[in-house]
Amino acid sequence: MVEVTARAMAMLHSCAPATGWGYGDTSLLRKSSSDSSLRKDLPNPSFTPIKRKELKKGDVCCRAAYTSGDVNNLPTSGTSYSDQNASGNRSAQWQSSCAVLSSQWASTQLEEEKGISDVPTIHENTDFEVPARDLLTLPKPLSITDLSLQPRHGSQLRVAYQGVPGAYSEAAASKAYPNCEAVPCEQFDAAFQAVELWLVDRAVLPIENSLGGSIHRNYDLLLRHRLHIVGEVQLAVHHCLMALPGVQTSELKRVVSHQQALAQCEHTLSKLGVTREAVDDTAGAAQFIAAHGLRDTAAVASSRAAEIYGLNILADGIQDDSDNVTRFLMLAREPIIPRTDRPFKTSIVFTLEEGPGVLFKALAVFALRNINLTKIESRPQRKRPLRVVDDTNSGTAKYFDYLFYIDFEASMADPRAQNALGHLQEFATFLRVLGSYPMDVTPCQP
């Protein structure tokens, strides 16, 4: 058991290209030159794994990359994209470019008059039950352009989320960490950086929604930053249409909200026949209407946002499907110790060489061990979006290069998961474990 945990932790801390192992104990994981079709960790397979000798022309590139050390500019062991771009004065650049501010209790107007924000004072009690008349005293979301404060150490967990008070992400942060101090951030990036800079302890960010699909930005940021997924939380998202008190639905010309929320309410909004405008978050839309006294505009947001910003709910439960759930990830600087005494999920990201059946082979490492996949997402590799393949018979072809993100139902403490990743790493050109964490099995109540 101790050994299994040590292997799991080594994998969680690793950020290794498949060509060079970043794992602590490579002998435990690497199957050296053994043929993967003869793997001893596999149960008597119900179908024969693809053998090396079955590889066709296209597959050869897997082996080539395996020995060539080509990791396509992806992060190497212990590094991230930001490391790779970094130069000697990296530290200073990093500090200044990604500086993030903590909660700021100052009116926007005051800041505008001064032209620059005062050094903010951290308020001791971030109580978001603020009546609408106190709008100006709501905490200002963190911004990546702000200057940084020293992180605060206290007994209360500080949890960054994207948006302003009343956003679904704030509710998700409270569900994930009851009694936490939820810290609003302007952008997803700022939430990542707030954790990295020790301004907060955790971040809770949306990753997918049952109606709207994946939040791609956060997939990309997971790879660019070096945080670990330490949990997930699912939240039922119940949208309301809201406007200033006294405004009728017939007076509306425009609806503003987060683009995911607008997409989740497609039916209702099409029937309204108004223009739609996307803003950073749902609660921010409600705040905007209240702050500017807009009588021709409604917001799609939570009932809590209506309460905070003093708006009137015109319609309730306007999402296309009553079962509308958003899954959020909990992120931390350190991984948690994976366990096997409760259901766990593991999230990974990897790249493959081009070739017939390569993705099939990658997915087979899980199927062969009876590991259930819960999510697969592909994202373009930004540093290498296109690869030119010179083939004298058919001219020059262009392939798109992708990163594959997979969530599977197994803990990294489970030898099946370790063996599956050991197997995958034999032909993946890059592999990183983003986290191994308890599955959210609680009811999706807001």
Ligand SMILES: O=C(O)C(=O)C[C@]1(C(=O)O)C=C[C@@H](O)C=C1
């Ligand atoms: O705008 C908010 O309130 C958010 O918390 C963001 C967000 C998202 O990004 O998907 C979260 C949950 C809902 O799916 C709609 C919007």
